[in-house]
Amino acid sequence: MARTSWSSAMVVAAALVMAAAAAQAQVASAYYYHQQQQQQPAFRASDWQDGSATFYGDDSGLGADFGGACGFGASDILSLYSTYTAALSTPLFSQGNGCGQCYELRCVNSRWCNPGSPSVTVTGTNLCPPNWYLPSDNGGWCNPPRQHFDMAPPSFYRLAQRVAGIIPVQFRRVPCRRPGGVRLCLQGNYYWLLVYVMNVAGGGDVSDLAVKRAGDPDCNYAHASHNWGITYQVFGALGNAQGLVVKMTSYSSPQQTIVVDDAIPAGWSTGLCYQGSNNFY
Numbered sequence: 001m002a003r004t005s006w007s008s009a010m011v012v013a014a015a016l017v018m019a020a021a022a023a024q025a026q027v028a029s030a031y032y033y034h035q036q037q038q039q040q041p042a043f044r045a046s047d048w049q050d051g052s053a054t055f056y057g058d059d060s061g062l063g064a065d066f067g068g069a070c071g072f073g074a075s076d077i078l079s080l081y082s083t084y085t086a087a088l089s090t091p092l093f094s095q096g097n098g099c100g101q102c103y104e105l106r107c108v109n110s111r112w113c114n115p116g117s118p119s120v121t122v123t124g125t126n127l128c129p130p131n132w133y134l135p136s137d138n139g140g141w142c143n144p145p146r147q148h149f150d151m152a153p154p155s156f157y158r159l160a161q162r163v164a165g166i167i168p169v170q171f172r173r174v175p176c177r178r179p180g181g182v183r184l185c186l187q188g189n190y191y192w193l194l195v196y197v198m199n200v201a202g203g204g205d206v207s208d209l210a211v212k213r214a215g216d217p218d219c220n221y222a223h224a225s226h227n228w229g230i231t232y233q234v235f236g237a238l239g240n241a242q243g244l245v246v247k248m249t250s251y252s253s254p255q256q257t258i259v260v261d262d263a264i265p266a267g268w269s270t271g272l273c274y275q276g277s278n279n280f281y
Contacts (some may be wrong), residue, residue, distance in 0.1 A: 042281050043202040045104075046173040051147040053105060053156060056087065056128075060125045061152030069127035070099035071196055071229035074262075077125065080183070080199050083154035087126035087137040089142040092149075096229045097251050100123045100197075100204040102176040105149060105159060105169045112164030120158040121174060122151060123204065141166060176204035181276040184246060186265055188270055193234040194227060195246070196273075202280030203252030206232070214243035214261065221247060240268045246276075256280050 057065045061083030064074040069087070077085060092098050104121045107113035128142035128150040136143040142150065149171065153162075160167045178201040185196035197206050209232040210221040224232035238244065246266040249257045263276030 011253045040256045043250070043252060043254070043256075045175065048163050048170045048172045049147065051070045051105075051149065051169050051171050052166055053086075053107075053140060053149040053151055053159065054141055054164075054166045055153045055156035056150045057152065059153045061085070061154040065126075066152055067125040069093070069229060070096065070125050071231050072099075072125050072198070072227040075184075076198060080178075083126060083152045084120065084122045085125040085152045086122040086145065086155065087128035087129050088148040089141075089143045089146050089148040090130060090148055092124065093127045096226070097205055097207070099230045100124065100176070100200050100206075102174050102204050102251070103149065103171050103189045104120055105151075105171045106120060106172045107167050110160060110164060110167045112160045112167060114158070114160055118158060120155050122149070122155050123168075123176065126150075147171070173203075175281070178279060181263065181279045182246075182248070182258075182260055183273055183275045184260065185273040186264070186268065186270045188233070190239050191235070193236075193238060193270075195224065195232045195234065197230050197232065197248065198273075199275070200250075200280060202256060203250045205251035206230075206248050207251035207255070208249040210247045211236075211238065212245050212247075213238060214245050214266070216217050216242075216245075242266050250280050 007265045036078045062078055064108050066085050068072065088098050101124045102121055105117050106117050106119040108117065128148060130143040131140045132143065134140035134276040136146055142148050178199045182197060183199040185198065187194040195209065200206060205207045209224040210220045211224060211234050222234050245259060245261045247259045249255055258278050258280060260276040260278050262273040
């Protein structure tokens with residue numbers, strides 16, 4: 001009996017040693033990955049530029065009208081960006097690459113600017129289309145090459161009085177500060193997946209996205225093509241027996257690459273949104 005007990009104890013001890021080694025390896029791997037991320041340069045604020053701003057839509061600043069061209073729904077606007085949004089003129093919208101980018105604006109050189117010329121930070125969530133029937137200096141405010149922001153009313157009112165209508169502004173790109181990780185909303189089916197990428201920090205934008213099944217080797221990443229706005233499409237038989245791992249690279253320089261591997265679990269379904277813990281910075 002003593003020999004049997006000793007053998008059992010040795011087996012238990014060996015198992016504990018192996019578990020501890022595995023845990024240590026996992027911690028080391030996570031630390032290495034974190035260090036690799038930190039080696040990527042962070043997105044920085046740009047220099048100030050001259051532009052102009054107006055306001056549009058419901059006075060609440062909420063609703064699907066404030067995110068249509070990018071792909072944000074009413075609930076996305078409410079939960080992620082609130083009333084701090086703007087529709088961007090064509091040069092800033094940049095074929096949808098401007099969706100999700102953050103701008104700090106301040107009113108300048110107008111008697112309607114609020115005292116002290118306070119600034120406000122907004123997210124680009126829509127397109128302000130050109131109006132070629134009107135001159136660019138009299139109604140065609142979003143005509144290229146104008147750099148113009150058509151803002152949600154509450155954000156505009158932080159800069160100037162409503163009566164102003166249009167104001168000259170100075171603006172600059174700033175890092176997006178987002179709570180939590182990237183949010184991934186899924187549409188389509190198990191053979192054609194449409195991924196809506198939201199709540200992106202750092203530069204606020206994405207240039208490249210790839211998806212693989214959890215546990216698969218990296219060579220199995222399926223490249224996604226940019227569909228429109230904040231959406232990327234993946235063609236491939238993914239199924240939902242396994243979770244999904246999403247690798248993405250930012251659009252703005254300096255580019256960063258992150259891997260979101262804890263957002264989409266096994267049994268995932270289209271029509272739902274999933275949020276991971278990883279984000280740009």
